[in-house]
Amino acid sequence: RGDSRDIDAEVASICPFCGVGCQVSLKVKGDKVVRVDGINGPANEGRLCVKGRFGFDYIHHPHRLTRPLIRRDDAPPKGLNVDPGNLLTHFCEATWDEALDAAAGGLARLRDDTGRRVAGFGSAKCSNEEAYLFQKLIRQGFGHNNVDHCTRLCHASSVAALMENVGSGAVTATFNQIEHADVAIVIGANPVENHPVAATYFKQFAKRGGKLIVMDPRGVGLRRFATHMLQFKPGADVSMLNAIMHVIVEEELYDRQYIAAYTENWEAEKAHLKAFSPEAMEPHCGIPAETLRQVAREFAGARAAMIFWGMGVSQHIHGTDNSRCLISLALMCGQVGRPGTGLHPLRGQNNVQGASDAGLIPMFLPDYQPVTDDGVRAAFSEIWASGDFSAEKGLTVTEILDAVHAGEVRGMYILGENPAMSDPDVEHARDALARLEHLVVQDIFLTETANYADVILPAAAFYEKDGTVTNTNRQVQMGRAAVTPPGDARPDWEITMALARRLGLDWAYTDVSEVFAEMKRGMKSLDNITWDRLEDEGAVTYPSLSPEDPGQAVVFGDGFPRAGGRARFTPADIVAPAEAPDAEFPMVLTTGRQLEHWHTGSMTRRATVLDAVEPEANCSLHPSTLRKLGVDPGGLVRLTTRRGSVTVMARADRAVSPDMVFLPFAYVEAAANILTNPALDPYGKIPEFKYAAVRVEKAETL
Numbered sequence: 061r062g063d064s065r066d067i068d069a070e071v072a073s074i075c076p077f078c079g080v081g082c083q084v085s086l087k088v089k090g091d092k093v094v095r096v097d098g099i100n101g102p103a104n105e106g107r108l109c110v111k112g113r114f115g116f117d118y119i120h121h122p123h124r125l126t127r128p129l130i131r132r133d134d135a136p137p138k139g140l141n142v143d144p145g146n147l148l149t150h151f152c153e154a155t156w157d158e159a160l161d162a163a164a165g166g167l168a169r170l171r172d173d174t175g176r177r178v179a180g181f182g183s184a185k186c187s188n189e190e191a192y193l194f195q196k197l198i199r200q201g202f203g204h205n206n207v208d209h210c211t212r213l214c215h216a217s218s219v220a221a222l223m224e225n226v227g228s229g230a231v232t233a234t235f236n237q238i239e240h241a242d243v244a245i246v247i248g249a250n251p252v253e254n255h256p257v258a259a260t261y262f263k264q265f266a267k268r269g270g271k272l273i274v275m276d277p278r279g280v281g282l283r284r285f286a287t288h289m290l291q292f293k294p295g296a297d298v299s300m301l302n303a304i305m306h307v308i309v310e311e312e313l314y315d316r317q318y319i320a321a322y323t324e325n326w327e328a329e330k331a332h333l334k335a336f337s338p339e340a341m342e343p344h345c346g347i348p349a350e351t352l353r354q355v356a357r358e359f360a361g362a363r364a365a366m367i368f369w370g371m372g373v374s375q376h377i378h379g380t381d382n383s384r385c386l387i388s389l390a391l392m393c394g395q396v397g398r399p400g401t402g403l404h405p406l407r408g409q410n411n412v413q414g415a416s417d418a419g420l421i422p423m424f425l426p427d428y429q430p431v432t433d434d435g436v437r438a439a440f441s442e443i444w445a446s447g448d449f450s451a452e453k454g455l456t457v458t459e460i461l462d463a464v465h466a467g468e469v470r471g472m473y474i475l476g477e478n479p480a481m482s483d484p485d486v487e488h489a490r491d492a493l494a495r496l497e498h499l500v501v502q503d504i505f506l507t508e509t510a511n512y513a514d515v516i517l518p519a520a521a522f523y524e525k526d527g528t529v530t531n532t533n534r535q536v537q538m539g540r541a542a543v544t545p546p547g548d549a550r551p552d553w554e555i556t557m558a559l560a561r562r563l564g565l566d567w568a569y570t571d572v573s574e575v576f577a578e579m580k581r582g583m584k585s586l587d588n589i590t591w592d593r594l595e596d597e598g599a600v601t602y603p604s605l606s607p608e609d610p611g612q613a614v615v616f617g618d619g620f621p622r623a624g625g626r627a628r629f630t631p632a633d634i635v636a637p638a639e640a641p642d643a644e645f646p647m648v649l650t651t652g653r654q655l656e657h658w659h660t661g662s663m664t665r666r667a668t669v670l671d672a673v674e675p676e677a678n679c680s681l682h683p684s685t686l687r688k689l690g691v692d693p694g695g696l697v698r699l700t701t702r703r704g705s706v707t708v709m710a711r712a713d714r715a716v717s718p719d720m721v722f723l724p725f726a727y728v729e730a731a732a733n734i735l736t737n738p739a740l741d742p743y744g745k746i747p748e749f750k751y752a753a754v755r756v757e758k759a760e761t762l
């Protein structure tokens with residue numbers, strides 16, 4: 061771990077990976093980060109997981125983009141065909157002026173040619189200020205709302221249900237509130253791998269006697285700490301949750317006073333649940349009726365209970381319905397608004413909450429203010445000192461790529477996103493990127509998406525710039541530059557501003573803090589949170605009620621931000637997954653992350669320790685399934701769905717049921733999204749990453 065005498069400087073910042081938002085101390089020698097330790101942030105209290113502690117040296121990797129690049133006239137046809145160690149076969153190095161002129165010139169030509177629209181994907185890995193500037197650029201510079209980011213692929217359905225029924229898309233309580241609970245449900249989430257520091261709080265809760273109810277089609281790591289592990293059939297969330305709520309109604313275990321004081325539409329919910337008895341739902345969800353009854357009684361009998369969920373809930377065509385059920389369950393038991401109670405969708409990327417808050421979504425301006433509202437648009441036009449922009453909701457991530465295929469979108473500006481790996485049915489996404497007339501990609505590495513770029517703009521990594529980020533707990537935190545970006549790379553906000561100026565916008569920020577000050581003018585959520593406070597205190601939770609208030613860990617104790625102050629019950633029916641297993645594709649494919657790798661792997665696969673621990677694409681199958689296939693653990697299998705095939709090493713894992721296969725999506729050599737189904741939830745427009753019919757066969761070679 062080194063010796064403190066070997067260190068030139070220590071800089072406090074935030075881990076750039078998951079939504080837990082652990083505070084870190086970066087130990088710097090020369091101009092290199094050489095060690096990372098946890099410090100006492102509100103979410104982590106000194107703790108870090110393997111990614112935060114050991115996954116930092118990607119920032120010094122030789123593959124970093126250090127010069128602006130312009131596609132060569134004689135480059136081969138666009139495709140996934142660029143060697144990151146030998147870029148000059150496809151691109152020429154350029155000065156910033158040349159690259160920005162080429163980037164802005166191409167986008168402006170498409171903007172000014174009526175009907176050829178430009179769209180933007182921003183990033184949840186950048187700061188709040190950078191997310192804000194990116195959405196402002198698309199709206200102010202192009203006049204429409206075709207701007208989105210990866211929230212569409214993770215919790216868009218959760219946010220849709222929360223906005224509809226609670227009136228706010230953020231968590232109602234921090235995950236640390238579990239210390240005041242006596243019952244907690246964790247459903248469709250694998251925090252031991254995906255939110256590891258949050259998982260330590262869940263384990264401590266169980267060890268001190270809290271009742272931890274884990275629900276997931278996979279036997280996820282928290283099962284060892286669970287009082288109940290409900291390993292339900294994939295896609296059967298609504299039948300299981302409605303059966304639990306049926307028992308609470310049947311046995312009159314609900315909280316009459318709370319329902320009367322704080323909710324609406326209860327009678328409709330109650331009537332709807334009559335059809336979902338545990339006995340009727342047992343064959344559907346695979347959980348014994350008696351277990352469903354016990355869980356219902358334990359949750360309803362809790363003094364204080366919380367519900368946590370992840371993408372196992374949200375990434376379905378019925379993801380919004382799944383979240384509606386969880387909201388209804390909490391409301392009927394009065395488990396919102398007090399210490400140790402609440403609804404908490406565990407957010408994925410380190411700034412997906414903040415990027416959403418900052419308006420990086422096609423239907424909302426900052427603070428979830430609708431673009432369709434004339435008054436809201438007028439307020440932002442005034443802040444931006446510019447004219448009005450479209451009142452029409454923009455296209456979402458997957459809709460934008462469909463619009464490229466339809467010829468309606470011809471140019472894109474992509475900052476820090478990697479749709480050539482992250483989108484469902486990814487060959488469709490790659491084909492869309494290849495069709496674009498002009499693609500500008502801004503990133504720290506040559507991502508799979510950057511393979512298709514016309515202009516590549518080299519950006520600073522998170523530990524090379526200042527800016528705020530907002531974690532899953534609504535904690536706005538200060539990230540600080542510890543080292544300088546390599547070569548000509550620059551902070552994203554500076555690049556976006558330079559591009560905006562070439563598009564004719566009069567932006568003149570001299571420091572990123574000025575962007576934060578502008579955001580505060582349009583975002584009530586930032587009231588009482590100032591740049592100076594964040595510099596001093598490191599983190600402030602929103603809402604903060606006064607300049608001294610560190611922020612409210614629990615909200616909605618005295619009503620909800622909806623008309624009349626009441627939350628709503630929205631009944632949910634069973635909707636089958638978009639494709640069912642059949643004779644040709646008899647098993648279920650589910651995808652997700654694993655502990656050592658982050659999303660599409662562009663950073664963690666270039667982190668020495670993480671790559672050494674998990675160097676190879678892999679999938680997980682039950683030992684009995686492997687035996688049937690005649691494959692030894694470590695052997696190869698071919699996975700085939702209606703979209704394509706990948707060949708990958710198989711691991712034996714009893715946590716996966718015999719009719720299921722789990723495939724992480726970080727590996728380009730076995731890209732999980734070649735297989736996934738692009739069918740969308742109608743409300744959140746989120747794809748069904750968690751369920752596709754698949755055939756698994758033994759394979760001899762890669």
Ligand code: SF4
Nearest residue numbers: 075078082109112257
């Ligand atoms: Fe980073 Fe998340 Fe791990 Fe904390 S739990 S160190 S934020 S990856």
